[in-house]
Amino acid sequence: MDRGTVGSANRGRLSVGVRTEGRSEVVTPVGELDHHTADLLREPLESAVEAGRARLVVDCSGLDFCDSTGLNVLLGARLKAEAAGGGVHLAGMQPVVARVFEITGAEAVFTVHASLADALSD
Numbered sequence: 760m761d762r763g764t765v766g767s768a769n770r771g772r773l774s775v776g777v778r779t780e781g782r783s784e785v786v787t788p789v790g791e792l793d794h795h796t797a798d799l800l801r802e803p804l805e806s807a808v809e810a811g812r813a814r815l816v817v818d819c820s821g822l823d824f825c826d827s828t829g830l831n832v833l834l835g836a837r838l839k840a841e842a843a844g845g846g847v848h849l850a851g852m853q854p855v856v857a858r859v860f861e862i863t864g865a866e867a868v869f870t871v872h873a874s875l876a877d878a879l880s881d
Contacts, residue, residue: 772796777803780879783848784812789821792829800829804836804847813845816878820851825859837868846870850878 773796776787784807788800807815815836837847850872852860860866872878 773799775799775803777807779812780816783814783816783879785816785818785875785879787818787821791824792822792832793824793826794828797828797832801832801835804832805839808836808839808843808845811843813840813843814848815840815845816848816850816875818850818875818878819853819856820875822853822856825856827863830859830863830865833869834865848872848878848881850875 773788773790773792776785776789778785778787786800786803786807790796792800804815804817807813817833833847833849840847848870849860851874852871857866857871860869860871870878870881872881
């Protein structure tokens, strides 16, 4: 199975890009983050922290959907990053994804930026 594109034939797919930019590890999920695809995001976030890259920037601009499992992945990454002296910055959230964070109150525990450029310059 191609772990880079799990989910249904039409929707539910997620790909995750990872790159280092300055002092940040930039993780870019594209598609739908849900219980079927959460491990695709969890693994690079945890690997980054384990490798000493504790300032995580998640570029959410290509994220079309995020359910509670996806939210829990990000919350878990936040705890690990903060324990390592860093944090998780969310950038460019689409309105449908931002709404999940607003409804749950999770927006209050993350540093949220309007764009990736803002997150990287912070």
